[in-house]
Structure formats: C-alpha cells, structure tokens
Ligand code: HEM
C-alpha cells in the first residue's frame with residue numbers, strides 16, 4: 001500500500017489487532033466444534049465456513065485486499081475460476097463419485 | 103511519472119553511464135569492466151538470456167529429433183541392426199545393434215518430453231519472448247533481471263537432469279511423455295529422475311511467466327496502450343498466463359508421483375494391483391485417473407503454449423511482408439484471450455476412453471468445439487491479411503506462409519478427436535500423432551524458423567543467406583509432410599502409436615505398413631534438409647550481408663527504435679514513446695510505406 | 705540504468721513491479737495447493753473408509769501451531785507497518801518475532817512428525833497419512849523459504865533501509881504477502897487434515 005500514509009497506518013494497526021483477536025476466536029470455535037463429533041457433512045460445512053472466514057480476514061486485512069488495484073483483482077478472479085474448475089470437474093468426471101450427485 | 107523515469111534513463115544512457123546492480127555495458131566502450139562470466143554466462147540482460155535460451159533449446163530440438171531419427175529406423179526396418187551407431191548404443195539398449203523394445207520406449211518418452219519442454223517452449227517463450235518482447239514494448243530489460251537469469255539456469259539444470267537419466271540403470275524414463283500411472287510408478291529409476299527434471303522445468307517456467315506478465319503490464323513505454331501492442335506481445339502475454347496457472351497442478355502431480363515412487367504412497371495406485379502375478383506392495387486406494395486429470399490440466403493449455411507464440415511470430419512477419427496492417431487485429435487479440443481462457447476447460451477430451459459419464463463427455467466435447475472458433479478466427483485473419491498485399495517472398499515469409507496451411511491441417515484433424523464417437527476409433531492411434539505433429543512440427547516449427555530468419559539480422563547485424571534459407575525451407579516443407587501425412591493413413595487403419603515394431607505384428611496394419619519406410623526416409627531427409635540451416639546459422643554471423651538498424655523496414659519498436667546491433671545493455675539510445683498502432687504499413691499519403699510506432703508525424 | 709517502478713508505483717496500474725509479481729506468484733501457488741486439495745477431495749470421496757484426523761493426529765499441538773502461525777502473520781504485518789511509520793527499531797523487533805514464531809512452528813512440526821514415525825506411521829501406511837505428510841511437508845518447505853527470506857530482510861538485507869527506504873518497505877510488504885499466504889494455506893490445512 002504505497003499510497004498509505006503514516007496516520008492511516010496507525011489506524012490500520014488497530015484493525016490488525018482486531019483481526020488477530022477474531023482469528024484466535026475462530027480458531028477456538030473450530031476446534032471446539034470438532035469435539036462435538038458432528039456428522040461428516042455438518043462437520044465439513046462448519047469447518048469450511050469457519051476456515052473461509054478466517055482466510056478472508058487474512059486476505060482482506062493482512063494482505064490488504066480490501067483496497068487493492070484492479071490488475072490484482074482480475075488476476076485473482078481468473079485464478080479463483082480455474083481453482084474452482086480444478087476442484088470440482090475431476091470429481092464430476094470420476095465414475096464412482098457420480099453416484100454422490102444422483 | 104513514466105515520462106520522468108524514461109527521460110532519466112535515456113539521459114544516462116546517452117552519456118554512456120550505467121548505474122544499477124547488474125552488468126552494464128555500452129556498445130561503444132570496450133573496457134572489460136564486466137567479467138566475461140557476468141556478461142555471457144550469468145548475465146541478467148534479457149537479450150543475452152534470450153540467446154542462451156535460443157541456443158540451448160535449438161540443441162535440444164536437434165537432440166530430440168535425433169532420437170526420432172533413430173526410432174524411425176526401428177519402425178521402418180524392425181529387428182534389423184541400426185547402421186553406424188547401433189553398436190555404440192550398448193548391449194542393454196541395442197544388443198548387436200538391434201533396438202530393444204525397452205529402449206524404444208525410452209526414446210519415445212524422451213523425444214516427447216524433450217521436444218515439448220526442452221525444445222519448443224524454451225525456444226518460443228524463453229528465446230523469442232525474452233529477446234523480442236522487451237524490445238517491442240520499449241523496455242530496457244525485463245522487470246526482474248535476476249529472476250530471469252535464474253529461470254534460465256533452472257531450465258538448464260532440468261535439461262541436464264533429463265539427459266543424465268539416459269545413463270541410469272534401466273535407462274531414461276520410458277512411460278511416455280504423459281507418464282501415466284500406475285505404469286510410471288512402477289517403472290525404472292529413470293522415471294524418478296524424469297520427475298525431478300520436470301519439477302526443475304516447471305519451476306523455471308513459473309519464474310519466467312511471472313516475469314513476462316509483470317514486464318508487459320508494468321514496463322510498457324509511454325503511449326503503448328494494450329491495443330497498440332504488437333500481436334507477438336499479446337501472444338506472449340496470454341501464454342504466460344497459461345504457464346502460470348496450468349503448470350502448478352502438474353508440479354503438484356509430479357510431487358505426488360514422486361512420493362508414490364520414493365515414499366511408497368498410493369496417490370495414483372489403485373487397490374489390488376497385480377503385475378506379472380505378483381501383488382504390488384502398495385496399500386492402494388489411489389486413483390490413476392487423478393494423474394490424468396492433473397496431467398491434462400496442464401497439458402492441454404500447454405498445446406496453446408506451443409502454438410500461441412508461433413502465431414505471434416507469424417503475425418509480425420505477415421504484417422511486415424504484406425506491407426499491410428493485420429486484418430482484424432482486435433478480433434485476433436480477443437480471440438487469443440478467449441483461446442487462453444477456454445484452454446483450461448477442455449482437458450478431459452484426452453480422457454474420453456476412460457469411461458467418464460456421458461454428461462461430462464458432452465460438456466468437454468462442447469467446450470472443445472467452442473475452442474476451435476478462436477483458432478479459426480486467428481487463422482482467417484492471417485489469410486485475409488494476405489489479400490491484396492504486395493507480398494515480399496522473403497525466407498521468413500515463406501516459413502510463415504507455410505505455417506498457415508500446416509496449422510490448418512493440424513487444427514482440422516483435431517476436430518474428430520474432440521468428439522467422443524470418432525475418438526473411440528482414433529484414440530491412441532497414429533492419427534493422433536499425425537494431428538498434433540501437424541500443429542507442433544510443420545506448424546510451430548515452421549513459425550519458429552520464420553522467427554529465426556526474421557530476427558537474426560537484428561541480433562547479429564547480418565542477414566542469413568537467402569539461397570540457403572530457401573533450400574532449407576523447401577526441404578523442410580516437403581519432408582515434414584512426408585513424415586506426418588502418412589500417419590493419418592496408418593492411424594485411420596487403426597495402427598496404434600507407441601508400437602516398437604511399427605505395427606508389423608498386427609493383421610490390420612499390414613495394408614499400411616509400407617508407409618513406415620516412406621516416413622522414415624522422409625525423417626532422415628528432413629535431417630539432411632537442416633544442414634543448409636546449420637551452415638547458414640553459423641556462417642552468416644561472420645559473412646552475412648551487413649544490415650542497418652531496421653533490416654525489414656518494420657514498424658514495431660524492436661526493429662525500428664533500436665540501434666544497429668549488437669544492442670547495448672538498456673536497448674535504446676533514447677527510450678521511445680509510442681504514437682500509433684503496431685502495423686502502420688502503406689498508409690496513404692505517407693512518404694514511406696511504413697510508419698514506425700514511435701514516429702509522431704505521418 | 706534502472707528498471708522503472710521498483711520502488712514507486714506505475715501511475716496507470718497503481719502498482720510497483722514486485723507487488724504484481726508476488727501476487728502472480730501467489731496465484732500460481734493457489735493452483736498448486738488447489739491441485740493438492742482436489743486430490744484430497746477425490747481420494748476421500750472414493751475411499752471405502754477414511755479416518756478422522758483427530759484419531760491419528762495431535763490436535764492440541766496443531767492448535768498451538770495454528771496460534772503460532774497466525775501470531776506470526778500479525779507480527780509480520782506489524783513489521784511492515786513499523787516501516788511505514790519510519791520506526792526501524794520496531795521493525796527489527798517484529799520481524800525478529802516473526803522469524804522466531806516460524807521456527808517454533810517448525811519445531812512443533814518436527815515433534816509431530818517424529819511422534820508419527822515412532823508409532824510406525826509413514827506416508828506409505830495409508831492414503832490419509834500420505835496426504836497428511838505430503839501436504840504438510842510442502843507447506844513446511846514454504847515456511848522454510850519464508851524464514852530464509854525474512855531472515856535476509858531482518859539481517860543483511862535491512863541495510864537497504866538507509867539507501868532506499870521505499871524499496872525496502874516494498875520488499876517487506878512483498879515478503880509479508882507471501883507469509884500471509886502461507887498462513888492462509890495452513891488455515892485450510894488445519895481443519896481439513898486434523899479436524900474432519
Ligand atoms: C520434426 C520432426 C519430428 C518427428 C519426425 C517426430 C516423430 C514422432 C513420432 C514418429 C512419434 C511417435 C512415436 C511412437 O508413438 O512410438 C512422435 C511422438 C511424439 N512427438 Fe514427435 N516428431 C517430431 C517433432 C516433434 C515436436 C516438434 C514435438 C513437440 C513440440 C514432438 C512431440 C512429440 C510427442 C509429445 C510425442 C508423444 C510421445 C509419447 O508417445 O509419449 N515431436 N514423434
């Protein structure tokens with residue numbers, strides 16, 4: 001964030017502390033939930049939601065994605081698209097697993 | 103800001119002073135302030151690195167081709183001793199000079215690997231991209247010169263690793279360039295080394311592609327908007343994105359296969375594998391199909407990595423030699439972007455025979471048909487660009503013109519392979535080999551040769567000999583077709599690829615066996631046809647006709663704005679500003695038939 | 705001659721070179737780990753049986769490591785913020801802390817690994833362990849890479865603060881982006897491997 005000034009930085013430091021606390025809280029939550037031994041589907045859903053929230057916090061604030069430039073958003077959007085393809089198409093093509101979706 | 107920096111640079115340059123962490127040499131001073139090693143071996147100058155890439159990859163291309171010339175003996179005359187070199191190969195490769203099937207497999211796998219990863223891509227991207235792209239965008243170097251140097255040396259190590267594998271017990275990798283599991287997992291040690299080599303090559307490509315993209319986005323000179331970029335730069339740009347995003351999954355897959363081979367995991371090993379009556383010591387539970395997915399997730403985009411830079415080269419040469427702007431420049435650019443994007447969504451058309459469901463097959467067939475559209479747009483634009491031009495039949499232009507129908511044949515023969523029903527018949531036959539070689543050999547190779555003839559005078563300051571060039575062209579053109587056309591005939595008859603005897607033992611191959619000799623003789627004559635090129639390449643550097651700054655009267659910055667070679671570190675005496683689109687040829691009313699991009703007035 | 709936009713941003717893109725570079729690199733890293741996650745999903749969905757991570761792995765240790773890594777991310781971003789506020793001493797402290805925390809992470813990982821080996825649990829034991837070892841080892845390599853870069857920026861590399869403070873700050877920001885990404889990967893690895 002080469003455009004940021006020292007004053008802005010002071011303000012963002014407070015944000016960092018807040019994000020830090022949030023991340024710690026979410027870590028505790030996700031571990032605690034795992035001791036409940038939910039069904040696989042429920043456990044996966046909850047764990048992934050919590051992880052996604054945590055990851056978004058890191059990306060948004062520590063990596064400054066809340067205020068980034070267009071070129072970087074475009075790159076990440078493209079990557080996200082291919083990432084999703086890579087995640088799901090192999091499973092759809094796999095014969096054994098198609099039964100999951102029927 | 104941009105203005106200031108560039109003024110700053112050009113000023114310093116005009117004074118012949120260089121500051122910076124890397125080597126700096128002005129072309130008029132001959133003091134040896136920079137050691138030979140820093141200047142020519144561990145250089146960070148994009149031009150030197152481009153030349154290093156160029157020479158290394160040409161050597162690898164020749165080596166990969168030599169492997170094939172040896173294989174073609176076995177295919178034409180199965181079981182007969184190989185003349186001359188047969189006895190040199192050793193008893194574990196060719197006892198009494200007769201090629202063993204195992205050795206045939208090594209040659210085949212390494213031919214594919216070397217041609218794709220060590221030959222064509224490094225030449226098209228590493229050499230041409232590195233040398234030409236920064237010049238065309240008016241940059242003094244790549245954005246990260248040290249990274250650029252590393253990328254070359256990592257590539258070099260990858261190459262050495264691959265070569266060393268020939269001398270291992272059991273020889274080099276022999277599971278095809280596709281390295282399909284589970285075969286590759288239980289193959290000889292060469293496979294492990296192949297994987298390590300691949301990891302080097304992938305790393306090198308990743309470093310390179312980051313550098314290319316940043317350079318194109320950040321270091322474009324003043325006035326050079328995206329829609330003023332020469333098509334060559336666009337091609338390199340899209341290619342870099344393909345390398346950047348498609349290679350990592352193969353790197354992951356390579357690591358997993360390495361784990362399977364070295365640590366005994368079963369990522370790609372299904373349960374209950376029995377080979378030659380012996381149960382394999384793997385816990386199983388893995389998926390061989392997973393390898394195919396990860397492999398083709400790279401390898402289909404890789405096809406466009408092989409073809410896009412070639413299109414970029416052809417675009418420059420066609421515009422220059424028809425003395426006309428490219429027809430439909432914008433649609434070509436959009437087509438190239440769309441092509442790059444779609445190339446990620448078609449990979450499973452290589453896997454129709456694996457028993458995927460019909461729905462998903464239909465999906466990949468559809469995307470495959472769609473992706474043919476942008477290729478056709480680009481090809482059509484090239485053909486229309488020829489219309490009404492006063493074509494100069496220079497040597498580079500001959501090669502570029504030959505690219506068009508050759509790539510056309512390669513592309514059109516791909517359509518049946520993209521549809522599941524015909525693919526059931528054609529899959530894994532010589533038809534496939536014919537199809538993709540028309541794309542990469544008579545297609546891409548022709549374009550790469552065109553590029554060499556076109557930029558050679560800019561690199562060395564001397565023309566290549568025209569007579570030798572034309573000899574090289576006609577020889578290559580005729581014999582390339584001689585090698586690859588009969589493959590369609592054999593393939594349609596059902597002859598499988600990767601057969602070490604060329605199909606001799608199959609009844610259905612008998613009627614087309616005679617073509618094996620035709621193809622082999624063509625391949626050897628193709629080898630001979632390269633002799634004029636090799637002579638030309640070396641002799642012209644000393645004896646070629648001297649040329650001025652802009653040997654082809656071109657409009658793009660690489661030719662028009664740089665000084666006469668050898669180019670100094672920093673490329674330009676004065677960093678140019680761009681005022682117009684890339685191909686302003688034959689503008690009505692202009693005094694010359696070309697207006698360079700950096701010229702303000704018409 | 706100097707390459708433009710190493711320290712200041714190019715006006716039309718608003719970026720200096722290394723920042724675009726690192727994001728592109730991270731994009732490729734997303735695809736690398738994406739392929740590994742995809743592998744995990746495919747193998748798990750097809751598996752006849754699949755153990756719960758917490759039955760085999762040490763959740764408390766991994767939770768500790770999660771806390772350590774997240775903290776190191778915070779100290780990393782604080783190191784950068786200190787440079788933005790021109791407080792070099794604070795930078796040194798925060799960067800030093802980041803490196804220390806990373807080393808703690810590696811030591812904990814070492815204990816985790818050796819405990820597994822003692823119980824004769826190897827990558828070849830089953831597919832779950834294969835994934836576990838491969839992915840965490842790769843992640844560990846990323847940590848080691850980060851430690852090397854950060855140590856350089858903490859030690860010899862920090863001389864640049866005197867000659868070109870803007871460029872040095874950029875370098876720390878770029879190293880930070882990488883470091884946060886490594887943290888981010890762990891944020892997914894932790895529940896996926898240990899908790900599910
Ligand atoms: C120019 C002369 C070339 C000739 C005569 C030639 C010939 C052949 C032949 C006959 C095969 C089939 C071998 C078999 O199935 O047993 C083959 C395979 C292959 N070639 Fe070429 N080729 C040439 C150039 C290239 C180039 C330029 C590339 C890539 C850019 C390339 C890539 C491949 C690949 C990937 C395979 C498949 C290897 C495998 O089965 O795993 N070839 N080539």
Ligand SMILES: [Cu+2]
Pocket residue numbers: 401402405448449451452
């Ligand atoms: Cu394909």
